[in-house]
Structures are given as structure tokens and as C-alpha cells.
Amino acid sequence: MRLTKSIGMLLLGISMAASLTACKSTAGSAPGSAADGNGAQTAGETTAGNSAQRSGGTETPAAPGEVTTIRMWSNDQHDQAVYDEKIKEFNETIGKEKGIAVEYTVYGSDYYTTLDVAVTAGEGPDIFKSNKIGNYSKAGYIMPWDDVEGLKGLVERFRPYNAPGYGIFGDKTYAIPFRVTNYGIACNMNIFKENGLTIPKTWDEMREAARVITENSGGSTYGYALAMGYSSYDYFYVNLANAASVGDEYFNHTTGRYDFSSLRGFFGHLQEIIDDGSMFPGFETMDGDTARAQFSAGNIGMVGVLSSDVMTFKKQFPCDFEWEVIPYPVKDAGNRYKEPVGVSLSYVINSDVKEKGYEDKVAEFMKFLYSDELFVATNEAQVDISILGDEITSQSTAADMDPNWLRFSDMDIYCIKYPNPDGDLSIEGDGFHDAYSKILTGVADVDAALEDLTVRYNEALDQAISSGKVDIKDYIDPDLTVKMKWVK
Amino acid sequence: MSRILKKSNKLHKGNKIQEILMITPMTIGFLMFSVYPIIWVLRWSFFKYNGYSEPVFIGLDNFVRAFTRDSAYWGSLKNTFLIAGLKMLIEIPLSLLLAVLLNNRIKGSSFFRVVFFLPSVFSIAVVGLIFSILFSAYNGIINAALRELGFISRNISWFSDKGHAMFVIILVSLWTTFGLNMIYFLMGLQNTSKSLYECSSIDGANEIQQFFHITVPMVAPILQLVLMMSVLGTMKMTDLILVLTNGAPGGSTEVVMTYIFKYFFSYGESSSKEVQFGYASAMAVITAIILGIVTLIYLKVSKKMQSIDE
Numbered sequence: 001m002r003l004t005k006s007i008g009m010l011l012l013g014i015s016m017a018a019s020l021t022a023c024k025s026t027a028g029s030a031p032g033s034a035a036d037g038n039g040a041q042t043a044g045e046t047t048a049g050n051s052a053q054r055s056g057g058t059e060t061p062a063a064p065g066e067v068t069t070i071r072m073w074s075n076d077q078h079d080q081a082v083y084d085e086k087i088k089e090f091n092e093t094i095g096k097e098k099g100i101a102v103e104y105t106v107y108g109s110d111y112y113t114t115l116d117v118a119v120t121a122g123e124g125p126d127i128f129k130s131n132k133i134g135n136y137s138k139a140g141y142i143m144p145w146d147d148v149e150g151l152k153g154l155v156e157r158f159r160p161y162n163a164p165g166y167g168i169f170g171d172k173t174y175a176i177p178f179r180v181t182n183y184g185i186a187c188n189m190n191i192f193k194e195n196g197l198t199i200p201k202t203w204d205e206m207r208e209a210a211r212v213i214t215e216n217s218g219g220s221t222y223g224y225a226l227a228m229g230y231s232s233y234d235y236f237y238v239n240l241a242n243a244a245s246v247g248d249e250y251f252n253h254t255t256g257r258y259d260f261s262s263l264r265g266f267f268g269h270l271q272e273i274i275d276d277g278s279m280f281p282g283f284e285t286m287d288g289d290t291a292r293a294q295f296s297a298g299n300i301g302m303v304g305v306l307s308s309d310v311m312t313f314k315k316q317f318p319c320d321f322e323w324e325v326i327p328y329p330v331k332d333a334g335n336r337y338k339e340p341v342g343v344s345l346s347y348v349i350n351s352d353v354k355e356k357g358y359e360d361k362v363a364e365f366m367k368f369l370y371s372d373e374l375f376v377a378t379n380e381a382q383v384d385i386s387i388l389g390d391e392i393t394s395q396s397t398a399a400d401m402d403p404n405w406l407r408f409s410d411m412d413i414y415c416i417k418y419p420n421p422d423g424d425l426s427i428e429g430d431g432f433h434d435a436y437s438k439i440l441t442g443v444a445d446v447d448a449a450l451e452d453l454t455v456r457y458n459e460a461l462d463q464a465i466s467s468g469k470v471d472i473k474d475y476i477d478p479d480l481t482v483k484m485k486w487v488k
Numbered sequence: 489m490s491r492i493l494k495k496s497n498k499l500h501k502g503n504k505i506q507e508i509l510m511i512t513p514m515t516i517g518f519l520m521f522s523v524y525p526i527i528w529v530l531r532w533s534f535f536k537y538n539g540y541s542e543p544v545f546i547g548l549d550n551f552v553r554a555f556t557r558d559s560a561y562w563g564s565l566k567n568t569f570l571i572a573g574l575k576m577l578i579e580i581p582l583s584l585l586l587a588v589l590l591n592n593r594i595k596g597s598s599f600f601r602v603v604f605f606l607p608s609v610f611s612i613a614v615v616g617l618i619f620s621i622l623f624s625a626y627n628g629i630i631n632a633a634l635r636e637l638g639f640i641s642r643n644i645s646w647f648s649d650k651g652h653a654m655f656v657i658i659l660v661s662l663w664t665t666f667g668l669n670m671i672y673f674l675m676g677l678q679n680t681s682k683s684l685y686e687c688s689s690i691d692g693a694n695e696i697q698q699f700f701h702i703t704v705p706m707v708a709p710i711l712q713l714v715l716m717m718s719v720l721g722t723m724k725m726t727d728l729i730l731v732l733t734n735g736a737p738g739g740s741t742e743v744v745m746t747y748i749f750k751y752f753f754s755y756g757e758s759s760s761k762e763v764q765f766g767y768a769s770a771m772a773v774i775t776a777i778i779l780g781i782v783t784l785i786y787l788k789v790s791k792k793m794q795s796i797d798e
Binding site for chain 1: 538539540541542553557558559560620624625626642643645646647648649650733734736737738739740753763
């Protein structure tokens, strides 16, 4: 009995010791394991860049002959193939010559959560795409570019496209916008021809086209699909689309105040399509991919699309019919404005880079990342539209460019305007995304909901101004009228 | 005598060490994965914190906000109780009825036991996805069947209004859990002595009388457990709502757990729900207290169910 107990205790002790050892080794290897997963830190441990990271920033810059590993993260899956190839080229040419090895990791839908955890834990990559540039700059996680000699040229070149709220925070440049996501309405030209329709230019024409398509099909095809399950539908297919009719967004960049009442007409236009029964059934929960799939299957006459959809309709949901992208129709064709464009989120540089003393190497790579060579490559692959517009498209020599890509790339119909101060406001209750959803599903009255949004957003703006979070001058654009003027 | 006492003490000491060693891993796990998160949530409920900026202590403001300025939170709580109540009204009688039917050794009862239980083992995310396809407004099978049978002339958009969407949520939720509850009832029924039924038959009781006067009282303790698990399980419903409606239309099918979840994780990259750990923690604390109160009241009210058995 005693022997059994002793053996039992011994075995228990061994198993506990083993599990504790396992725990210890797991805990110890956790960061390394995560890095192994993306293949970054393991390689970096032998290099100056990452060995510097381990020594807590007290090291000296990389000695000649050593290779500094620069880790770059993003969630851009659509252009990953082009970036992988160009970064490989960089590593084998400029990188090899200057002692730089770039490790590029692309994450999926959990990117921003992963990034927040990594950055706040001091494990963030050297360069990363960020959706919280203002917050990260205030917290000191990212460094300004203005003081780095090698980045000054880039800051100057992209200054006309930058603005407070995009990459400038507190008079310092933390990022530069480099590409745009353009949008429009894709029309199934087969359906339009079958129904004797021409491309709509006004809201009324769009409503009529949607009605005719739906009625003539006997319920198999619907005129328009507003995919409300797509998280940015409110931005691209409501806010920006409406701006082409009224000349600005819900934030007025001339008065510096919120005014959601400018959307009243647009919601009326959408409601008419819904009431006609021309809106695709189930649009309330339909996500972007479902809308694209149904369009590709020929079940939708018109659908909202982004510039990235040119390749989507070639590879993911191939269309065996002719389709054409058009600017979102406006209320009055004789009084239209340009469409404000969605500036894509930019790359930022981890402040650890400066502390560890290899910002010159990072700057070298950033010059490549923002080079005409890379912009032309992504344009020719029809995956990205550079913010530089014609400057890049004019250099493209590819012969077989999709006509819809060329239409999307025509920056003359788009306007790069100032951002809105939304990100600095603390809004309690429904934001505009939820409020729009309630309006479009009949849960809320349109006038009351828009009035409520205007009041609450202005109150939050006043609070942000009084607390010093927002300098309203940063959001007043004196050139807005000129920028938004339709010139076609 | 003293030698025996000494030996007994030594044995007792040995047992104690063994007990401590055995309980230690579980205690560490409990402290790490239950106690620490609770303390974490309690702590952050007094802060304004988004995960990366400097946390700001704001006292009880998060709680004041939930109680006075956030009607959507209470709306989501109301939806949760509505779903739990309606589901329970259908689920419990249905599970009990099926258990009684399957307890009578009719032909094919084993097959039906498996069939009814099977939905309980499926992933909720997969179930949600399948049902969202079945109930699709454009080419869903349900609409097609209803049209074919002549019940509707135009497709129903199941997720475009609260009534239809709630109906689908309750139906799917019911489908995933009734089988498990049926198994619990079945276990209770199998432990019920057959002699009670035989005696009552001799006394002239019919099957309905037997059901209400023997079956129901005998499974009362299980009924108490099943009811509590059903209500608490529904109150904590998250994944099904996220997959099926994600709160649509316009947040009208939001339940309390998805509402809190979205403040914790900014699900769906909705521009209006930025991560607010502090406020989400405060709502989690309030919800936990409400669930605790509901459970206590229920246990008190349902105490009689235990005594029937006794």
C-alpha cells in the first residue's frame, strides 16, 4: 500500500514537473513560434535588425556586411502576388547591395486584431499597414517621417495628396497615402441591351432601369443590389455616391460641421427602388461576395463595385457577359460633382526602428515601396490604382488592359478630398453605419434618424475640439469647390 | 498505540500532499482561466480603454452610460429574453413529448434518437450558414417549397424584418438543442420505475393521466435542470446570431452577447463599433449580474420540482 502510494506520488510528481516544464517551454517559445508561423522572427534573429530588438534597443546599427531584416505586415491579399515578386527582386538587388532583407507577411481578416496585440506588446513589425495612424502616433508606436533624411523626398512628393487625418497628425507626417480604391456601378450590358435600356445618368433613370429589368424578367433578375452585409457599403455606395450629387459628404468641409440631412434625397432614391420591388431580395444581409456572385450569374442588372472587382470578375466570379462600370448616377445630370475617392490606408513605420538605429535601411525600402516601378507593376497587374493617377498610368505599357480597369483608373472623375474627423470622436449609440441600416430596413424614420445623427456627431465634434483632440482647421478644405467640380 | 497513531498521522500527511498535488493543476487552471478574466473584466469596467491608448479611469461612467444612455443594450437584452422565453415554450414540451414517444420501445426508436440528437453535435456556425442558405430570399429552398405549395406568391425576405428574422432564429436554435434535452428526459424516464405505471393502470388511470401524474413529477428534477440550461444557453447565444443575421435588420435581432461582443472585438469592421474594452466590460458585468439574478429566482421558484421527487 505504502509502496503503491509512493509510486503514485512519484508518478504524479514527474507528470507535474513534465507539464510545468512543457508550460515553461511553451511560454518561452510562444513569441518565437508565432514568428515562425510567418517566417519572420526566426530568420531575423541572426540579423542585426532583430538581434537589436532582443537587446532592448541599446544596440548599435548594423555593421557593414551584416543583413538587416525588415519585417513588413499588411492584409492586402489582392496584390500579394505582385508585392511578393517585387520584394523578392528588391532583396536580390538593392537589398543584397545595401544589406537589407525584407520579410513580407500578409494576414487575413484578423489582421488588425493581430496587429494591435503585436504593436501594444512591443512585438510589432517594422513597417505595417495601419487603420489607426492617429491613435498610434499619439501613443508613440509609430515614428514621423519628416526627420528621416531618406524619407524627406517621399514626404515632399506626396504632399499634395496628403492631409491631416490621412497621414499627417500634429504637423508631423506619419504616413503618405499611396493608392486609391475607386468605385462605381457595374452594369450587365447584356441585360441592358435585352431590355432596350441605356446607361443611367440620374437617380430617376437608375430607378426606371431597375424597374424595367425586374418586371421584364418575371422575378428571375433584379435591377439593383445594395449589399448591406458588406461592412463598407455605407461609405462607398451611400456617403461617397451621394457626394457626387450634393458636392460634399455628411461632414461639410467648408463649414466644418456635420450635416446628415444632405443624405435625405439619396435615401429617398434608394427607398423608391426598394418600394418598386427592384432591389435584390435579401439585400439587407447580403455580403459583398454574394452580390458579386449573383451579378456574375446574371441575376442582377446593376451592382456597386470597387476597382479591385475588375480582377474579381475575371478570376473569382467570372462574368461571361459584357459589363461596364459607370459613375454612380446623380440627382441632376446637369449639376453633378466629382466623386470623392476612398484613399487606401497607408504604411507606417514602427518607432522601434529609430530606437534601434536602422531607419536609413527602412527608408531605403520605403523609397522602393513608393516607387513608380512598383506602382506601374500593380497598375499593369490591374490590382492597385496609384494616387499619382496619370503619372503612373501613362507609364504603363501593357496592351491587354481591361476597359473597366481603364475607366476606374481615370482620376478625372474622382476627387481626393480631405478626410472626416470621425475617427477622433467618441460617438455613443448608433454610428451612421447602424443608423443607415435602420433607415433602409424601415426600423427608423429617415428624417428623425438623420437629424439625430447630425446632433450627436456635432456634439461629439464640439467635445473633441474643446478637449484638443480635433483642430477643426485641419478639416476645412478651402479648395473643395474646385476639387469637386465636374470637368468631363 | 502511539506507533499506530504515528503511522496513521504519516499516512494522513501523505494523503494530504497527494490531494494538494492532484488539485493544484486544476486550481491553477481555474485561477488563470476563470478568476483572472473575471478580475480583468471587473477592473476594466471602470476605465475608458480601447486596447492601445492610455487607459483612463472614469469611475462608474460606463455603468451610468449603460443604464441611462444606451437603449440599444436594453433592446438587445429584451430580444434575448424574448428568444429564450419563446424557445423554451416550444422546446421543453417538444423534447418531453418526443422522449415519451421514444421511451416506448416502438420500431425505429433508436434511429429517431440518433436523428433527433444529431443536430446537437453540429457546429453552430455551419448550422447558421446552412439555414441562411435555406432561408435565402432569392433562391432559398424554403421559399421555393412555400411557392410550390401555393402558400406564398412572392418570395419572403426572411431577414428583412424583425418578426421573420426572429422566427428563423428561434427555429434554428430550437433545432440545435431539442435533441439534447430529449436525451436528458429520456434518461429520466428510463430511471422511472415501471411499477408506478402498472399500479396506476390497475387503478384505472389512462395514458394522459399517467403522463401528468407520474411522468411529469418523476422527471421534475431533470425538467428543472433542462429549463435552467435552456434559458441560460439561450441567454448566452452568440455564434448563431452572428452567422445568421449579425443583428440585421438594423440591429433589431441583436442579442445581449453579440452586442457586447461587438464592443469587445469590433466584429465585421463596422465603422460605428470601435473597440471599447471598458464599456464592453461594464456591460458584461451588468449582464452577468442579471443572469445571476434570473438563475437565483428560477432556482427558488423551481425548488418545488426537487421536492416532488422526494
